[in-house]
Amino acid sequence: MLIGHEKIFDRLKGLGLEGKLHHAQLFTGPEHVGKTTVALQLATLLQGTDKVSADTVLFLDDGENLSIESIRTVVERANQSHSLPYLIFVIENLGRMKAEAVNVLLKTLEEPHEDILFFLTAHQEDDVLPTLRSRCHVTAFQTVSDDLLRDVCGDNVYIDQLLFFAMGRPGKLRRLLDDKEYFEAHQEIFQDLAVFLEHPTTAGVFELGRKYEIHPLLEEMLDIFLRRVHSLARSHVLSMNRVEHIETCKQDLKGNVNRKLLLDNLLLPFVS
Structure with a gap:
């Protein structure tokens, strides 16, 4: 469910449908604010599917560093065939990527295939090394107003506490509710x-x-x-x-x- 980032989604959707979307998108903003949600919704839209497919490769944040071995699998997969219009990589929290892994990813971003897209996320733009950041189109995500999040809470008796704890982050609000x-x-x-x-x-x-x-x-x-x-x-x-x-x-x-x-x-x- 997309909350508060409709303008970002619509802009990138338009570029994607016109074939003008930059191959490396870097989404920055607080954790759980909605960066990955936008990335996954764009992926399914551009793939023409109703759910995440095998041609969308996910590296979600599990709290561990992104190893060079993990990024090498990106390179290997990028050189393999895919059945849908795009091969899409979604990599969360680049701040956990070590320098040697960044160098491997850089080589892939520097030689883009027209049918491969990268959606990368980071909590802050400064978490990403400048050499990698310069290869990306950066979109900054802001926290969402309590008024927008209030509708998600329905008639929950703890609505004020939920909004206080969520701090404008839809993903965190969803976890607090669930x-x-x-x-x-x-x-x-x-x-x-x-x-x-x-x-x-x-x-x-x-x-x-x-x-x-x-x-x-x-x-x-x-x-x-x-x-x-x-x-x-x-x-x-x-x-x-x-x-x-x-x-x-x-x-x-x-x-x-x-x-x-x-x-x-x-x-x-x-x-x-």
Whole structure:
């Protein structure tokens, strides 16, 4: 289901039907915002099918690095025949691709076949090496307004919480609606942070650090914390510097960092 990106889809659809679509499309934007949904809908449209076919090759983000072996399979498949109008590759999150894998992919992009298309995604444009980015047509995806997402929620009694946790990302909203445990985990995170912000103490810092350093939803915890603190900053309850500090911690989390130390550094400034 496409939500909020109809203009992007219609523009690329028009180019595709006219045979003018650039062979390498790079979609950038937050995780779960709808980049892959647009790519897959374009793929089925251009293939003339009602579902993803064998001539659409998927490399979805499983949390692991994209190895050079995986990209070599792209090269091998690109040299094989296909039965539909296009052979299409959908590769999620290029930020997990190492330099040697990028070099292999570059060679394929530099010598495009007219009937092969690449739909590539990344959370940020800077996650993609300039040499690879320069071979692509870049489309930036923005988060979707709560008004558009509200219709998806129907008469759900938790609609305000769902919209808060989704943060303008249709894919995340869908998971929150479909996965009860995932939604309840977000509620627990929100409550933990609300208690801490109401009475921030050193003991509270260390308690949250112990709980969330190994928590599978640490990134979601930082997202919720960011949105809550941003709201308080707009109300002049907290400084905008706190918002910038959380943003920095979110970036640091992408690297090989000590998660407990990161959380301590994040939360201790809130203790007066």
